Amino acid sequence: MSNESAQPAPGAAPAGASGDWGRVAEDGSVYVRTADGERQIGSWAAGTPQEGLAFYQRKFDGLKAEVELLEQRLSTTNLDAKDADAAVTKLREALKDAHAMGDLAALEVRVDKLAQIAEQRRAAKREARVKQQAEAATHKERIVSEAESLAESSEWKSAGERLRALVDEWKGVPRLDRKADDELWGRFSAARSAFAKRRKAHFAQLDAEREEVRVRKEALVEEAESLAESTEWANTAQRFRDLMRQWKSAGRAQRDTEDKLWERFKTAQDTFFTARNSDLDQRDAGFRENQTRKEELLVEAQKLVPVSDLRAARSALRSIQARWEEIGPVPRDAKPRLEGALREVERTVADAEQAEWKRTNPEARARAEATVRQLETSIAKFEKELERARTLGQQRKIDDAQAALDARHEWLAQAQAALDEFTR
Template sequence: MSSDPWGRVDETGTVYVRTADGEQVVGSWQAGSPEEALAYFERKYEGLVVEIGLLEKRVQTTDLSAKDAQVAIDHIRGQVDAHHAVGDLAALRVRLDKLVQTVESRREERKQQRAKQSDEARKAKEDLVVEAEQLAQSDQWRAAGERLRALVDIWKGLPRLDRKSDDELWHRFSHARSAFSKRRKAHFAQLDSQREDARRVKERLVAEAESLSGSTDWGPTAARYRELMADWKAAGRAQREHEDDLWNRFRGAQDVFFAARSSVFAERDAEQTENLKLKEELAGEAEKILPVTDLKAARAAFRSVNERWEAIGHVPRDSRPKVEGRMHAVERAIQEAEEAEWRRTNPEARARAEGLTGQLQAAVDKLRTQIDQARAQGNSARADKLQRELDGRQALLDQALKGLQEFGG
């Protein structure tokens, strides 16, 4: 018979293990010596020790589920309880009991972790729903659309909640996306309609612009082109595939007209500059007529200058007042000389001037006599009043005498 601290083999080959409850039969060994029997069942015990150690490590360091861990524990415990090994089986049970506690602790931790993750996922999905509902009202079509697509990807990456909560939140999220898509579709449908209207308007504007491109009615046509440009801007944009082509045609028609106008205006400006030079020379010739000493000769000389002036075309607008003002000054001087000559040679006007002068001279003489009498009588107030009247009559007399001198009198 052979034995060790944890087991023995009797003379019949039966192997026993010692436990707190007494010896328990492990098995029967007939294939060799008792020592070999004990060694065999001790190796089985070491195998259980290794298996428990590995399980403890898996529970601590891997994501082994509590359910799978418990199945593994029960399997090992079954072997321990069946006394199929020689060793400290009570120590193995202690380790298995501790392992059960660890698994339960991990189960509770994971349960709390899942609850926390679920709360976080719920909060995250609620935030996504709120943002999606806000974006559903946005008119920033591109940015809002891209953000909604990003929210879908974020949603897919979040854990699922309980079915009811998840379905309710998804329904709100999906409804917000659908509402945005519906608004965007309606917006772009309206935009397409507006762009089609703009295309039709711009085609009419292009047709008119092209019809005007050959016009030589420079002023009215240029004004009409400005009106067409204002109408073009007010029409809005057409579809992209039409807008550039229509604009190129519209702008091209204007360019043809304004290039032709610029060419004509350049020729006209050159001609008017030459006309200005000629008129400035004539104005200088007219100014040599002054002062008028021989009215008849002056009239003849100015008439000659004016005839040549009228034969010359337009001058630049900004130069016109100055050069025409020089001619008008000469013309006014000749007219004033004619009026003076007419007054000097007009018998009726001379007689009227002499009569007026005589009347004023008599009035002045009478006032002077009255003033002398008033002062002699000491009536200073009357004398001052008469003096003021005399001053006014004297001024009229001086003017009349000057006018009479113009008649050569």
């Protein structure tokens, strides 16, 4: 209770003052009117009763302004429920036995409404939190499920990157209650650990395999380097081809090791083949005359085609072949063409020999003659059957005999043509 007091001026007559919500008595006592009657809220002696009345009305206006300010904050801002509760509690304390003159009951009603709004804010906040927790639980369950599916993946790079992204995603999701959050995190951590363990084992095995490859390729390189100065052109060239096949089938070592080994292997290979090609180029220069002579022989051989006199063609070809061998090697770039063309002539003469053998084969001729005789006998038989069927008027047998005759006449023409080939 306020005890503001002051001594009246000498000679002043005390007097009271009254307003809508209270009064200042002649003795300076200040009262506020409530539904339960008057309640003394102070004592005024610092001035006139009217000034005291105004003073306590201003104190009410201050309380009213605080209520209006809280109303405005609740209606226009997202004031936290906790802060709203604190403000309502403070106002209620201020209104309880307030030393102010005005409609305190109306202010209390307004404060009660503000308390209801604060409770609604609190309920909405609880509902939002429940919803947020449910969404967070669903989100984290999805993260964990995806991590568990990735735990068995062998796509090491993409799966590893995705798991790292899921960790960042997890950090952005609100926490659940401790038990639920710890359980989901335990599953998530176990999935990541399982993937990391499998990946580590995979690359350890890969490193072991690459080490085996390195040892094999090191041996290939050493052999290649030992062959680099060889002058056994044919055998060494074949061995280099074998080494290359082994190299390709050996697998790959670590990248930097692989590159270094390949550089050594290729250097050895290039050294050998450069020397071999230089030597062969020099030799080819001495074979140009042989090429010219074989070109001439090829022209002579190609004149035997087509074969009109087999005996003469065989004799001429044997002579050409003998001279061909005597001439000796030709340059490498000309060898396939020259030998291919001569082989073609040789095949043509061989085909003619085979056709002649078939034409003059006694056994084949005897079979052709026997076929002709057999068909002639069969034709004579069906001619008699046809004649007999015509005499008896048996149309079906006439048709059958005529069809058999037509077929055998055709076969006979073919067999006779084959027999004529032996008499040409």
